[in-house]
Amino acid sequence: MKTGKTTAGDTKARILDATEKLFIEVGYEATSLRQVTSRAIVNLAAVNYHFRSKEIMMQSVLSRRLDPLNTRRLALLDACEARWPGNAIRCEHVMGALFVPALQMAREPDIGGPSFLRLLGRVYSDTSPFIQSWLMGHYAPVFGRFFEAFARALPDVPRQELGWRLHFALKALAGVLAGDELGNLMPAFTQGKRMSDAQVLAQLTSMVVAALKAPSPAVQELGALQEVFEIGEAQHADEQASIAAMAATAESEAQELAAATAAAMGRARRSARAARNETTTRPPTASMAVRREHCATFPSNPLDDWMRTRPRT
DSSP states (O other): OOOSOOOHHHHHHHHHHHHHHHHHHHOTTTOOHHHHHHHHTOOHHHHHHHTSSHHHHHHHHHHHHHHHHHHHHHHHHHHHHHHSOGGGOOHHHHHHHHHHHHHHHHTOTTTTOTTHHHHHHHHHHOOOHHHHHHHHHHHHHHHHHHHHHHHHHOTTSOHHHHHHHHHHHHHHHHHHHHTSOHHHHHHHHHTTOOOOHHHHHHHHHHHHHHHHHOOOOOHHHHHHHHHHHHHHHHHHHHHHHHHHHHHHHHHHHHHHHHHHHHHHHHHHHHHHHHHHHHHHTSOOOOOOOOOOOOOOOOOOOHHHHHHHHSOOO
């Protein structure tokens, strides 16, 4: 009977599920703790309590899926090597040991589920330095076992060349797997026909095996590509020359404009200076003599004189 209470195990599982889905959708770098807490419906304290960091949380996500996958892979590879010892093992056998367990887990919801192949594709195609370094550090023995098996199956391919061919081929297949879920991916390979898992896996691995077995480029192939490179280099040189000519023209026009602007400003300054000089050297205006009119005088009034001079009592 459910009590409605959320246990620590439930919270941790929700965080892992939310992180896994976000990682499949957007990759490691774009997955943020805020997105995880929002999708898992938990707070940041719960994430810190269970995992302490984004790196530890992502390691837990990958370990819970890849550890059982690689255990199955190694067990199946052991069985294949026992049945086809030495160089009797074929490239298809090794590819089967890689992908049969993945197809099995994609059909088992408890340990993988429909999105498991997308997770696997994202793991191998994600360019984050953290993801790649963790994979190489954590699963180096697994990679080493499968590389040696491929080397026995393809003895004519130099080991150094086999390494980058495997890297290229498996990355390309991982990119396809990361793009869609198994239910949508299968119809594209089966073209609407009913096919067994072995037939589906044959479709998936045929291009990879072809890339691993492809012969080294012949002289004619190398020469044809060299000619294309030469054409491309000539086109690039023409483009660069055109860009340089346009830049030189633009610079020349800019210099001419700057010179014309400077000349116009010089003319303006000279005109202003000439106007000021004209104002300061203008002859002074002649002063006009003020003509004073002669005022007529009248004899004084005796009564007034007496009033001014009489003694005051």
